[in-house]
Amino acid sequence: MLSHLPILQVVVPLLAAPACLLLDRSRLVWIFTVLACGLSLLISMLLLYQVSQHGTLSYDLGGWDAPWGIEYRIDLLSAYVMLVVSGIATLVIVAAGTGLEREIPLEKQTVFYVTYLLCLAGLLGIVATGDIFNVFVFLEISSLATYALIAYGRDRRALWAAYQYLIVGTIGATFILIGIGFLYSLTGTLNMQDLAARIPDSAGSRTASTAFVFIVVGVCLKLALFPLHLWLPNAYAYAPSLVTAFLAATATKVAVYLLIRLHFSVFGEQFASSSLPLHGILLTLGLAGVFVASLVAIFQPDIKRLFAYSSIAQIGYMIIGIGFGTAIGLQATLLHLFNHALMKGALFLALAAVVYRLGSADISAFRGLGRRMPWTMAAIVIGGLSLIGMPLTVGFVSKWYLILAAIEAGMWPVALLVVTGSILAVVYVWRLVEAAYFQPPENELPEGLDGPDRREAPLTLLVPTWLLVLVNIYLGIDTRLTVGTSGAVASALLGGGQ
Amino acid sequence: MLLLLAITALAIAWLRDLFAAVMLAGIYGLLSASFFVSVDAVDVAFTEAAVGAGIFPLLMLAALALVGRNEQTAYRRPLISLLLVSITGAALVLGTLDMPAFGSADAPPHNHVAVRYIEESPKEIGIPNMVTSVLADYRSFDTLGEVVVVFTAAMGVLGLLFTGRAASPGSATERANMYDHRVLRVVSKMLIPLILLFALYVQFHGEYGPGGGFQAGVIFAAGIILYAMLFGFGNAQRVVRPALLQILAACGVLIYGSVGVVCLLSGGNFLDYSQLLPDPLVGRHVGILVIELGVGITVASAMILIFYAFASATVNSEEVA
Amino acid sequence: MNLSVIGLMQAVLVIPLLAAAGVALTGMRPNLREGVSLVAGALLVAAVGLLYQAVMAGDRSGWTLLELLPGLTISFRLEPLGMLFCLIASFLWVVTILYAIGYMRGHGEANQTRFYALFAVAIASVGGIALADNLLTLFIFYEVLTLSTYPLVTHAGTDKARRGGRTYLGLLLGTSIVFFLPAIIATWALAGTLTFTEGGIFGDDTPPVLLSLLLVLFVFGIGKAAVMPFHRWLPAAMVAPTPVSALLHAVAVVKAGVFALAKVGVFIFGLDTLGSLAVTEWLLYLVAFGVLAASLVAMRQNNLKARLAYSTISQLGYISLGVLLATSAGLLGSALHIAMHAFGKITLFFCAGAILVASHKTEISDMRGLGRAMPLTMAAFFIASLSIIGLPPTGGSWSKWYLILGTLEAGQWLLMGVLMVSSLLNIAYLLPIPLKAFFPANGTAGYGSGEDSGIREAPLASLLAIMITTLMCLLLFFFPQPLYELARSIG
Amino acid sequence: MLPELYNYWVVILLMMTGFYIVIVQGNLIKKLIGLNLFQTSVFIFYISLGKVSGGSAPIFAEGVSSYSNPLPHVLILTAIVVGIATTALALALVIRIRNAYGTVEEEELQQRDLEC
DSSP states (O other): OGGGHHHHHHHHHHHHHHHHHHOOOHHHHHHHHHHHHHHHHHHHHHHHHHHHHHOOEEEEGGGOOTTTSOEEEEOHHHHHHHHHHHHHHHHHHHHHHHHGGGTSOHHHHHHHHHHHHHHHHHHHHHHHBOBHHHHHHHHHHHHHHHHHHHHTSSSTHHHHHHHHHHHHHHHHHHHHHHHHHHHHHHHSOOBHHHHHHHGGGGTTOHHHHHHHHHHHHHHHHHHTOTTSOTHHHHHHHHSOHHHHHHHHHHHHHHHHHHHHIIIIIIIHHHHHHHHSOHHHHHHHHHHHHHHHHHHHHHTOSBHHHHHHHHHHHHHHHHHHHHHHOSHHHHHHHHHHHHHHHHHHHHHHHHHHHHHHHHSOOBGGGGTTHHHHSHHHHHHHHHHHHHHHTOTTSHHHHHHHHHHHHHHHTTOHHHHHHHHHHHHHHHHHHHHHHHHHHHSOOOSSOOTTOOGGGGSOOOHHHHHHHHHHHHHHHHHHHOOHHHHHHHHHHHHHHHHTOO | OHHHHHHHHHHHHHOOBHHHHHHHHHHHHHHHHHHHHHTTOHHHHHHHHHIIIIIHHHHHHHHHHHHOSBOOOOOSSHHHHHHHHHHHHHHHHHHHHTSOOTTOTTSHHHHTHHHHHHHHHHHHTOOSBHHHHIIIIITHHHHHHHHHHHHHHHHHHHHHHOOSOOOOTTOTTTSOGGGGOHHHHHHHHHHHHHHHHHHHHHHHHTTTSSOOHHHHHHHHHHHHHHHHHHHOHHHHHHHSOHHHHHHHHHHHHHHHHHHHHHHHHTTSOTTOGGGTSSSHHHHHHHHHHHHHHHHHHHHHHHHHHHHHHHHHHHHHHHHHO | OHHHHHHHHHHHHHHHHHHHHHHHHTTTOHHHHHHHHHHHHHHHHHHHHHHHHHHHTTOOOEEEEEEEETTEEEEEEOOHHHHHHHHHHHHHHHHHHHHHHHHHHHHTOSOHHHHHHHHHHHHHHHHHHHHBSBHHHHHHHHHHHHHHHHHHHTTTOSHHHHHHHHHHHHHHHHHIIIIIHHHHHHHHHHHSOOBOOTTOSOOTTSOHHHHHHHHHHHHHHOGGGOOTTSOTHHHHGGGSOHHIIIIIIIIIHHHHHHHHHHHIIIIIIOHHHHHHOHHHHHHHHHHHHHHHHHHHHHHHOOBHHHHHHHHHHHHHHHHHHHHHHTSHHHHHHHHHHHHHHHHHHHHHHHHHHHHHHHHOOOBGGGGTTHHHHSHHHHHHHHHHHHHHHTOTTSTHHHHHHHHHHHHHHHTOHHHHHHHHHHHHHHHHHHTHHHHHHHSOOTTSOOOTTSTTTOOOOOOHHHHHHHHHHHHHHHHHHHOOHHHHHHHHTOO | OHHHHHHHHHHHHHHHHHHHHHHHOOBHHHHHHHHHHHHHHHHHHHHHHHOOTTOBOSBOOTTOOOBOOHHHHHHHHHHHHHHHHHHHHHHHHHHHHHHHHSOOBHHHHHHHHHHO
């Protein structure tokens, strides 16, 4: 059975989803979903272990050899991303046990869990597959599920946000489809490895360049790279809080993964840098994203929106890392990909706890929260510090490598801009801290909430949050796993070009 | 043919009446289907006809009934958009410059992976329709994904719209307008069983000619939807209950998936049908039949579900109004 | 021996942390809570005292806590300069707790548990800075110190406090992230190590331009050293309760800054390299300008704590100056001044706090004639002022002596002039305060003998603390050897 | 070259018409029609790729040696399904938006959001 792990990773949540629908009681559905996610997490751990021991795994679906059938291909990079995705998914779904009751009516919870599992399966499928068209199919599974998940938000603006995201996401997917079409017309294959072997033959071809551009633009729409980010803040702000936690920590990460995979494994660094001034563009857009998004974040009264903008800024950092075009830069991107998932997961889960108790994530709700919900606020503070890049948190590790990459590449101004970006993070995190610890709570709670709501969040929300926070700190101190893996991945991607 | 398509497309862009635009979009679907026939893509043509000229306008009209057919606002930033679109288009044209000519037989796509599909599949899989071979066997995982996409959409629509309660039978609103057309009613009564039969034919004939689970599912759904439109949703929902549909939609996916799992358990890779039976060819045959059935079930029930959901939204909003 | 020294070093880090935990747990019972703090302080002094003997015996053992990134460790090592810093900080911690007990209760402050706990955390991070074996370790504790002191600054929770806190955090974190961190990473990229090594870590082939750039980044990046123009945080931090201003913003935090600067100068660049860089000269003049400018600004402050803050900025300039002179006498002077200024300035702040608690006065112009009501406090203020100015019979005269010697050694006559002038300015802004308190000018209403105004000396615990530090100022003039020996063995 | 690629260019024109409608239209339904147009045109592009001159439909028959390429057909079958699924979901969203806001015009929506 061990040799089938690659496919089980995706199929478990994929089939668990319709199975959920057959169970009727929502509590039962929850337990089942937790089990499915947990199983998928276990599989991803085993996969990472297998890959680190035996190297890249290849799995032929339907028993057909690679270029003819669809291949699942798990290398260190995909195993690493799948670990993040399934880990976060598990924690969020555990928190959903109680966290959901205030956000989604009971009769819709079953459908929610089904959609959630489908989204997870879609994301995992994108990461696991070695076939470029299969990427498109699973991208659409996860996207459709995501639109629905966002639209379950209580605020009516959630609907509007979901619609906007749907339009942008579909345009992005269609762009990717066009790119795939060009690639196919040029090479006659859809398998990524086969493509990588054949693309160099047509280097310099305008068709290949166009394919590359369309795919990159399509993916960038998905990952909300500045200036294609306009859909993200609303989507994150109005989605149910737990959905936001899940999406923020996984969906954009998978998009970044896709960019890295296509850029480095399919087209190859050689092609990408020779046919276009891609590095310059990525650096510029990344930096612009960091600054614009951070500045906007500072002025957001809604904290979920604030962290949504912060996500755009953090994506900017990841893109900058790719833009250096060096192994250390790529390593920084990979580290930040992993680390940012941890930070944002923790932050948004903590926000979900706040919303659960107070019914709002507005800055005014945070006044005096340090006393009312000390554990939740402490989680937010630690997550925020990690975002800033304080030592002993994961944020420091990724920032260290990013700056190191800039200095090594001789780009001092970039290094300075990157650190200046962190200062902006200090500003927006600190607004929150000030409100929570050094402002008296508003006299009256929002109407409709009574005594018990002054309390700390329930344990089912706190435990997953704090698990993530602790991982944040642990991996900020013991960096062997993240640094080692990302280093190996980066040199593999740049070195052999696969 | 392409010229006609272009004219239709521009007309859609030009028209302000949404109803007309939807109709034109349907025509566009039909036209592209006939284009597909002309370039030998019969399966695709079949599907595009069913979807582009069938389901799509149907859904659109159902939605239009709710939101009104006129658009009001002026265009937003037309110049910038035009510029953006032109740049994109120019990039695409640039991309085509190095492409192999249209229809050329020595273009790379026809000389690499596809060769095996064309030359070996009748032997390896044992069925003449190569599209079905590729769809249901070589790239069957994509098709599983496709079914899941449909399932996901159904779930999404369900979560967004469905209130779960059926309209009370006999209420004034639930009797569809078309009920009053006696001729239509009688003709349809005869037609619907035929449609359903045809669906079954398409379902099981997919290995030999154009067709397969998806097309069959769509046709089947069309039959039920027609029934619903004529005899009211309350009646339709009594015949085909939404709860049952949900279970069926899930079952379709599960059938497909469990074929894969059974392959796993019998020692092959996921979806490797040759492991199903001692004789690999027969095994493949059975595998394809079963998964096509799964596709058909899910697609049909998902489509009907989506339609019910839209209809129930109609009823509800009328009640609100 | 070796093992126990390491154990002691660990104790230096762990004791305050345990104290913080203990304080948090016993928060409900103030007497127990402050008892915990005091006991921890005493233990810490004992541990540091033992370590002092080890250092003097030539022990330089160290240990690595963990490897953060490949080749980058969090590790600690015993070393005289750090020992000096540690010694002062831990000793003054006990005294400050004593003082704070009187002050915080007398002033009726809220959130006292948070206050004591964070205070302990700050001391732990000072221990980490002092014992750090490499730049990374130093940086980490440096940031922890910033973060743990921020809530102390905003303690009051008023708008003014929050504004002050924002400036404080913004400048300290800002400089450290924008300048300090890139400088560290660049150092790592250039030299391949961050470990403090005698004589510096850069190879001879490192281009001087890069080194100059790095030095500038370090000098500005270590914002806690309050080199102009990044000094604004210090006056802003004065909204904190006085014990915080006293220990942290006259001793721990600011000294952590100059200490880090000294470490970088001596062990990253090496005095020789430092002296050979052209940019050092410019930085020297910049710092010298800061010394004078801060003194001038101090003269114009009517708020006592603000005046003391600017005085601190100016005095920190002395220390930075001493390091940048890159001579052994200058370094000696700097090291001694870290200690001498600490005792002097903390006394001054204690006095300011005592005046606040007893008379609720913060403005200097209101303090005329206060000497009759609070003779002990004002006498202490006078003695500490002498020490800051550098006049015998106080410890401050020694450090100033060596600093001036340092300028002479480097041939910087101009800088010697700056030191002289600034000493005169010190006299001008410090001495009038006690003098006018004892001898109010004619025509202004004095506070009489205290009965009619109701003003008395500060609470006993605070007064005791003031006495101790004042005594130290005097004692260090007569017995400077222990510190002198320690400072001599640096580098 | 022109006649060889002419087909593609017309298809690109079609795509861009759809794309333009998506971007420029403020009516949510019309946007979806445009999106559908855009996607359908991409399908046409793919199917054109699969055409082999002189080939016949890829259903095995005795005596036929040249077939059109079946792979793009398969891909597009999948893509069509994905497209209609997306449309269905989007329409559901539009209906909900209409119920919640009372309009399906983008500008009015933005105004109503600003009001609250």
